[in-house]
Amino acid sequence: MTLDQITILSILAATIVLFIWGSWRHDVVALASLLACVFVGLIPPSHAFDGFGHPAVVTVACVLILSRGLQSTGAMDAFAQRMIPKSGSTTLAIGAITAVGALMSSFMNNVGAMALLMPVASGLAEKHHLPPGKVLMPLSFGTILGGMTTLIGTPPNLIVSSFRASAGAGSYGMFDFTPVGLGVAIVGILFVCLIGWRLVPERTQAGAATFDTGTYLTEALVPEKSPVAGKTLWEIARMLEDEDAQVVGVVRDDGRVSPARPRHRVRVGDILVIEAEPESLAAAISHLGLKLEGEPAEAEEPDGPGEESKALAEGRPGTAKRDRGRRDESGGAGDGAGHQDGGGAKGESDGDDGDKLAGGESRKEGKKEREKERDKERGEDxxxxxxxxxxxxxxxxxxxxxxxxxxxxxxxxxxxxxxxxxxxxxxxxxxxxxxxxxxxxxxxxxxxxxxxxxxxxxLAQRDIAIPNKEKAAIALVTMALAVAGAAFGLLPAAISFATCVLAYMALKVVSLRNVYESIDGSVIVLLGALIAVAGVMESSGAADLVSRWMLSAIAGGDPVIALVTLLVVTMTLSDFMNNAATAAVMCSIALSASAQLGVNPDSFLMAVAIGASCAFLTPVGHQNNTLILGPGGFHFGDYWRLGLPLEIMVVAVSVPLLLWVWPL
Missing domain, CATH: 3.30.70.1450 (Regulator of K+ conductance, C-terminal domain)
Incomplete structure (x- = not known):
């Protein structure tokens, strides 16, 4: 083992540990790994950032922009609403939304597809009297499965394609991933909608009548004349018996949260930390005559105690902050006038000043009435x-x-x-x-x-919204042309989708501001940095070293066992670290292993693509799993109950398909 091999493997091991640890963002870890390679001399400084110009990085950025266009025009929202049945069994509903999520994520960013369908999922959960997690987890897994079916469906596929091109075999086509990916996705979706959703743990506490996210914590101020001022927390608990809420902490002058003790007596100015279900929160605050503690500046309450809480219960705004600002402003003017003193002409001055003040007060009263009227109209919204x-x-x-x-x-x-x-x-x-x-x-x-x-x-069901039908049609047609151009080899994928982005900007499908906001900078930094690091793995011979050990110690020289091992290891890493990072690390090992065995490298590269896309065991393996963590009320260990059998099924289905479509 050479010094360069020891160094790059040490850097890679530290990178994987930091990815799994999760305290640093994945783009920070990737950039640190790249700079470490530069500082130790593994990458020349002049070539440190070559990876950022890689076609895979450009394609990912373009796909993110195109996904934004499909979302903002309402094109995919309309498609989803029409594809999901309005009636039918629970199994049919879950199967439909999971399949629609998979189809959408085949051609757009799967996080965007998940974001579009989450409100629809909430409606299905409520309609079928299900905990939201029973619909959210199948939807999340479905969008992940759908991403593996096309070149642009997920970043790992683009990375795998780029490594194939660097090996001299050319890039993969748009639908080269479809035979294996589609087969795995179909079997996975059938399992999820027929059996899997029943394995998802129930985490709701108040029934499925609402999109339950568990209990909320909120802070409310005890104003003067509040009925709870002077009462003990035990007495307040009795007042909240019918409200499905409880006081769990008290904040006083020092700003610290003290635990709620039954004998603790509440004072004016205390802040109560209240735990309640969303639907009972307003009633609890109104019943106690409290004021919502949104900002420190809202401590005063000129409109009387409990007005802000009543506004919450009735769907009106609290006006304390606005009225106080206006009163302070008028008070300042009044003080300035009242302090004028004219000496000998005092009486005349006082008379003039009295007239001015009277007129000023009249104008201010009229202005205040108009402002209150506007506030009232605004409050209704x-x-x-x-x-x-x-x-x-x-x-x-x-x-x-x-x-x-x-x-x-x-x-x-x-x-x-x-x-x-x-x-x-x-x-x-x-x-x-x-x-x-x-x-x-x-x-x-x-x-x-x-x-x-x-x-x-x-998190609530929203109406279908197509701001501009013409732009929605343009977005769909332009995207279809870009996909066709890449699929039929008319243009490289990066050029085809970059042309589509240019068309989006020229036709104002996506505003220039939103073009750059659509690009997830952390993903771009991750890809650009790790592509260079993975190149060092290959050039230093470290990838050959790891693959030789894997083939001899685990596979025993058998290519099928080596293929299964590569798939399982990639899948396991993807459960704990970013899937794009996993693909970048494992592709070099896959190419080296296939070369040593003298077999088709496509089988091993496709195994990496499948494994990197199947992160079902944890909430950190994929962004969609993280997205449903709070709304579903899930715990870290809830994902494996559905995820583990699904990953076993993926291995059982994908290996025969890989050997058939991409024979060794």
Missing amino acids: LRLRELVVMPDSDLVGRTIQFLRLPAHYEINLLALSRQGRRSVRRLRSTPLLAGDALLMMGTDDNLNTFASEKGCVP
Whole structure:
């Protein structure tokens, strides 16, 4: 073993450990791995970033933009709504939405497909009286299965294709993955819709009448004249017996959360941390006469105690913050006038000032009445909506206090649910995680803007929306032409889809601003960095070393056993680290193993593609699994109950198909 081989294997081992550990983002880990190779001399500095110009990276970026166009025009939303039956059995409903998710993810980003179908899944769960997880997990797994059926369905397929091209055999075509991938997807979807959804654990606590995300935690201020001021928590618990809610903590002047003790006496100015189901939250706060604690500036309540909570219960906005700002402004003007002192002409001055003040007060009263009327009209449009934080959201790792939602979006975070578990911490200082469910209040426009800009998905059934039918048609036709151009070999995939992106921009299917917002920078950095690192694996001979050990120690020189081993190892790694990273690491080993055995490298490369796309055991293996973690109320260990039999089935189906379609 040479020094270069020892070094690259050490860097690779550290990279895999950091991926599985998960404390650092995958793009940070990949970039650190690339720079480590540069610093130790394995990659010349002048070639460190060659991977970012790789066709696979360009194609992934283009597919992300095209997916945004299909989403924003409503084209795929309309398709999904028409394909899912309005009536029928539970098995038929789950099978239909899973199959539609698989079909959509074949030609668009599978996270985008999942985001589009989550509101539909909520409607199916409610209609069939199911816990939401019973529909969400099959949908997540279906979108993952669908991605393996085409070249652009998932980034691992593009990476596998790029490694084939680098080996001198040319890139794979658009539908070269279809014979094996489609067979695996069909069997997997049949298993999920006939048997698998019954294996998903039930995590709802209040029945399936709503899209249940478990209990919410919210903070509410005890204002003056509140009926709970001076009462003990035991007495408050008696008041909440009919509200399906409880006080789990109290915040006082020091800002710390104290556990709820029955003898603890509540004072004016205390903040109560309340745990409640979404549908009972408003009633509990209104019954106790509390004020929602959205921001520190809202501590005062000029409209009287309980007004904000009544607004929540009635679907109106709280006006305390707006009215206070206006009153402060008018008060300042009044003070300035009142302090004028004119000496000898004092009486005349006072009279003039009195007239001015009277006129000013009259104008201010009229202005205030008009503003209150506008506030009332605006309040009628306020909505409560549950949003889930997507894995690539800007919200991940940030706190509500940092985001300043009322100032920037005119909305408020009322409560937070995380995997259906209690976490008694200050709401505004809690860093958000992917999969968190947020209960938000605001107008439809403001909530939609926030969800779009910050990467959130609504959890309630939404109406089908096609903002522009002409653009939806353009998006579909242009995408079809791009797929045809790549499928028939008229253009390389990267060129074909880049041309489609240019058409989207020229025809304004996607705005120029949204073009760059559509690209997930973390995925681009991950691919660009690891392609270079994987190249070092091959050039240093480390891939040959690993493959020789695998063939001798595990496979015993048998190509079929080697194929199964490669598939299982890739699948296992993909359950704990990013699937694109798994594909980049394993492709070099696959090429080396096939060369040493003297067999068809396509069989081994396709095994990597299948294994990297099948992450069903954990919520961290794939972004879609992370996305359903909070809404389904799942725990980390819930995924294997359906995921393990599904992965066993994938191995049992894919190996014969690989040997038949891509014979050794």
